[in-house]
Amino acid sequence: ADDLTLQLKWVTQAQFGGYYVAKDKGFYEEEGLNVTIKPGGPDIAPVQVLAGGGADVTVEWMPAALAAREKGLPIVNIAQPFKKSGMMLTCLKESGVADPKTDFKGKTLGVWFSGNEYPFLSWMNHLGLKTDGSPDGVTVLKQGFNVDPLLQKQAACISTMTYNEYWQVIDAGIKPKELVTFKYDDQGVATLEDGLYVLEEKLNDPAMADKLTRFVRASMKGWKYAEEHPAEAAEIVLENDETGAQTIEHQTRMAGEIAKLTAGSTGALDEADFKRTVETLLSGGSDPVISKAPEGAWTHAISDKALN
Amino acid sequence: MKHALPVLTVLCAIILGWYVAAVALNAPWARDQAARAGTSLTMPALIRATMTQERPVLPAPHQVAKGVWDGVAGQKITSKRSLVWHAGVTLSATLAGFAIGSLAGILLAVGIVHSRVMDLSVMPWAIASQTVPILAIAPMVIVVFASAGVTGLVPKAMIAAWLSFFPVLVGMVKGLRTPDRMQMDLMHSWNASRAQAFWRLRLPSAMPYLFASLKVAVAAALVGTIVGELPAGATAGLGARLLSGSYYGQTIQIWAALFAAAALAAVLVMVISGIERVTLKRMGLAR
Amino acid sequence: MTAALPLIAVWLGAFGLNTWLARYRGPIPSALVPLIFGATILILWEMACRSFAIPAVILPAPSQIWTAFGANLPLLWGDFVQTILKGALSGWLIGAAAAVATAIAIDRSPFLQRGLLPIGNFVAALPIVGIAPILVMWFGFDWQSKAAVVVVMVFFPILVNMVAGLKATDALARDQIATWGASYTQALLKLRLPAAMPFLFNGLKITTTLALIGAIVAEFFGSPTRGMGFRISTAVGQLNMPLVWAEILVAALAGTAFYGIVALIERRVTFWHPSQRQ
Amino acid sequence: MSVIEAQGVSLTFQTADGPVHALKDVDLTIGKGEFVSFIGPSGCGKTTFLRTIAALETPTAGRIGVNGLSADEARRARAYGYVFQAPGLYPWRTISGNISLPLEIMGFSKTDRAKRIARVLDMVELSGFGGKFPWQLSGGMQQRASIARALAFDADILLMDEPFGALDEIVRDRLNAALLELWAKTGKTIGFVTHSIPEAVYLSTKIVVMSPRPGRITRIIESTLPRERPLEIRDTPEFIRIAQEVREGLREGHSYD
Amino acid sequence: MSVIEAQGVSLTFQTADGPVHALKDVDLTIGKGEFVSFIGPSGCGKTTFLRTIAALETPTAGRIGVNGLSADEARRARAYGYVFQAPGLYPWRTISGNISLPLEIMGFSKTDRAKRIARVLDMVELSGFGGKFPWQLSGGMQQRASIARALAFDADILLMDEPFGALDEIVRDRLNAALLELWAKTGKTIGFVTHSIPEAVYLSTKIVVMSPRPGRITRIIESTLPRERPLEIRDTPEFIRIAQEVREGLREGHSYD
């Protein structure tokens, strides 16, 4: 079997259920692949691992991928299992945020950095709010790993994913009715998440291209299976979690939410989604994420072969 | 036995203070919850509420104790949920890193004491090396090692070694320079070679400094390993445990992992203290 | 392999030059030798980056780092103030004071010493990466929580050294002060504290660098949008490696200066110690 | 009136290879204003006995009374000026600083300290060396500095462990004379360890001869010399007779080896 | 045949409060097999001069030749056995271990070491104390252990800095005799610092009187006593005459103060 290494963006969880399902159910094996899945972490920059040769394929968000491309690291999107964005801003109702257009000013907002800040910055730019702490803007906190800033009331709003952090807030004992959420999708500033990326030069090697084709085909099979059997997917994820920290309840719920995001994706990148992401990023205010529309940042070469 | 009573006394005082702090720190959340539910809490109810939260700001001692107990005794040792298993993973990297680091520190110190070139050139850069924030370069170290095909224990051990060599270096340089003028002169008058003066004078006089540094270094190695475990893909080890606990806001799990790590460090320090006592006694330095 | 040959040649050349220089005493060789050593490392680094075509996203060349350093001076200064001056320095001072005070306190009472030291060892060995998120939760996002992390981090090494130092007086000196009927405080002030100074400074020097690491690392667990740790983690996300290394350069410069100042004070305070006299 | 009273004092050190009986059943009474010399082969317990008087060692049996107090109470009442066998100057203080140290501890005023330091430095012939650090002085100079330190604060009881061992004959004679003068003027009680028989005879009102294994007192010789002692007294028959007696006592102690 | 030759040796220490002239223009020739004593007020440079001979200090002017080599070359050839003014035993080694140390360094075999240790311990009357640690011994015993250490490896040149200062008269007499015997048997060249005039006269073939500020040689007295010296020689008129001459030289040195 051909060896292949996949670098995840984050720790083992149902967010990456499709890949674990494909591995566990033998979909990769059927395609003659021996796939190693490497979990990520808060300070792993997946594209850096890719550049260093530590992995063949990586799961990454498109803003970070395009930024890397502009920095001279030629990486290419070969498939896009996630159709929708799961990012949102979750606020405590008591902090008085109801309408993004008027109420953010002067508030403290928790934001993820390490390449995940771009959608937020674009959004604030759309709203015309400064993020440098000046009085007529917002105060930005670099949010850590968890939802504490909201629970401790250190921030009015924090970044959450529909499938994960939001539920942690709920689990902490805050009722949904006490919360206000703003999905990036709804605000028109959504960017593509969790695509599969490889180094450009790899595509020139027919053998590698073939391997990637088989990988994408098996992975999508895994994703579609996970979409239909979220409970089973969650169990598979749990078995693969080496930290032993995950709980079945949390993962089952996450698998259900993830299914909503992958639904509607065949695995091929939708060019319209790509354009929207690029536009969002280009309008990143004084310090845009990317300065010009990227060329050749994606290809259908693999997904076409894999899925048709 | 001489130690049991004082330790217990201090322990009781700490636990008492901890409970008070837990009540104080967890009370706002309990009150908030009550307010959201539209009720208000009596004092006993409030205190009870602060003891049983699932995500307390500061978990009460018994909650942590239960967390540790579950992690240690509630699982098979080979289980991924067992703290013992995670501690074992961390310990192996810590020991490897500590061995590499303290050896490097000792060797560098020996070089510095004996060679003027090294004295002048190494020290400033050894200091500079320590100011490189490891958590920043830890992912890079991991990436670089991974690209060379080395994964698992070695990269973590390297980070541990990076942190632990410095205390040993500083302590040993000081210790090796401790012999006073007359002692050096004696060696000189016998025309002892540098090696002889080292083994028979410098090293024995450096022993107390060495052990003080080793105790610091072993704790540093543990920190290094845990740091190395954070970005290593959060797979196994106490660091991964801390991170995932932190990521899912499971305060009790964090504290349990934290105590496991601290216990590990304490055991390591105690082992070194033991070796120190025996060595110094056999050297006739402990009176 | 052939690409490595020039590197080896440069290394050997610089080593030879330094060995020759080190034979001369005086301030000029003492300053030149480390500089040549450092310059050699930088040249080797630059050469390695170029001849092996190491991608900048993995390891930028010194020239790129230097450019980034020059282009971001105001930014770097702001980060320096936030992390080093506010976070590390204040934390180090508080931590050192607390450690010395604790050492003295438990030194006086054998009961406390027996009771507190083992537990102190245990508590102080809590790894900072575990404590940092908790302290950020308690002390907020700004520099106060970073200082708290630093306090916890530097406390143990200084305490260990100080306790050892307080025990380090020789029997004759202790007997002497006993014959003068000195009170505990007098013996402490006049004999045991001075005798403990070489040990204390040992701890202080080790912890200068720990303080910097602590302050920077703590910012990974939540921070305002400035500070060296914040900048490093965001720049890594943007693959702006030259900026990352420019921050590391600032940390290295600050750390070396910090250490140097402490070493200088040590020289003045413990001038009498054999290790300072040669 | 007795100042120091030792009754049945024994002291045994436990070492890895068995107990060492440094003192065994030592009885001694020292009256106020007496000058008592201790003499004996090396290792016979002189230092140990002096240390026991100053409460630096605790006897394993027997007791020591000082002015009706226990030795330790007397120590805390600052009754002792002690010159140790080794100089033991603190390396971080200059010579003046070292002499000043006990004065600071006992709360002397700054001007008083300066006066006393000048006086004792002059007495041990070290004027001009006050600003030097210990490691910058010769062995004999360090020993003299340590004597100066013990004299500076005028304790009632002076205990001196071979203070003049490292000095040449001429300085030694001068310091002997100075010590006698100080003693005559102040009426201090002095315990003095020496290896020199003439020195012991010249200075003392009472000479205690000790002998090792176990450390004990073998002879106590009361001096019949007058209190007023010019240097020439060393040539009188009376002096020579006492010296001879001490020498015999010493020889007895050695015969045990 | 001259073994040690000092020509115009000067040594100045730079201290914070100005230079100290420890030695100034010292000329001295010591022949093979000579026993040379140095005597002088404390601080006059005796220790410094001995250290300079042993290449432990470098003179600021002048030169020292030893057997046609420089002092440092002689040191490297292990020509010196040095007894320091303070015992300087290593606290982590027992007495035997301390004596063994130079022997280990010089590569003596284990059985040879054991034999030599036993011999020198016996010579300084410390048999039975080999297993003790230094701090378990009295001051005089430590000093004797340090003498034993310097004797153990049979260096051609013995340099001894007040070796018997802490010993009582009787042991001192015995050790003096033992030293003379060793000297007669082995023909070593010995440099010996002492404060005792009789000791200097009794032991030496040449007595060097020094004087301080600046440290220099004021007199060199060649002894006319025979090489064979029973203890009773100390009562001969010849002995007393030489002692008187030394005393005068010493007094001169002191008159400068």
Ligand SMILES: Nc1ncnc2c1ncn2[C@@H]1O[C@H](COP(=O)(O)OP(=O)(O)OP(=O)(O)O)[C@@H](O)[C@H]1O
């Ligand atoms: N390391 C030093 N630094 C400065 N001055 C020194 C140093 N060593 C010795 N001296 C000075 O040099 C002079 C000679 O000292 P040295 O030790 O040779 O005297 P000495 O004749 O051996 O006296 P003693 O009989 O007391 O041992 C003294 O004035 C002393 O203060």
Ligand SMILES: Nc1ncnc2c1ncn2[C@@H]1O[C@H](COP(=O)(O)OP(=O)(O)OP(=O)(O)O)[C@@H](O)[C@H]1O
């Ligand atoms: N701390 C100790 N531990 C064990 N034995 C000791 C200790 N101190 C002294 N001794 C032993 O006690 C005995 C008496 O020692 P002490 O120092 O009183 O002798 P001393 O009469 O002062 O001799 P010296 O004239 O050589 O100074 C010696 O045999 C010595 O070995």
Ligand SMILES: Cc1ncc(C[n+]2csc(CCO)c2C)c(N)n1
């Ligand atoms: C320090 C930190 N940085 C970034 C993220 C963002 N992030 C990376 S992957 C992922 C999916 C969530 O499950 C998210 C939100 C975070 N959470 N914590």
Ligand SMILES: [Mg+2]
């Ligand atoms: Mg004694």
Ligand SMILES: [Mg+2]
């Ligand atoms: Mg001397």
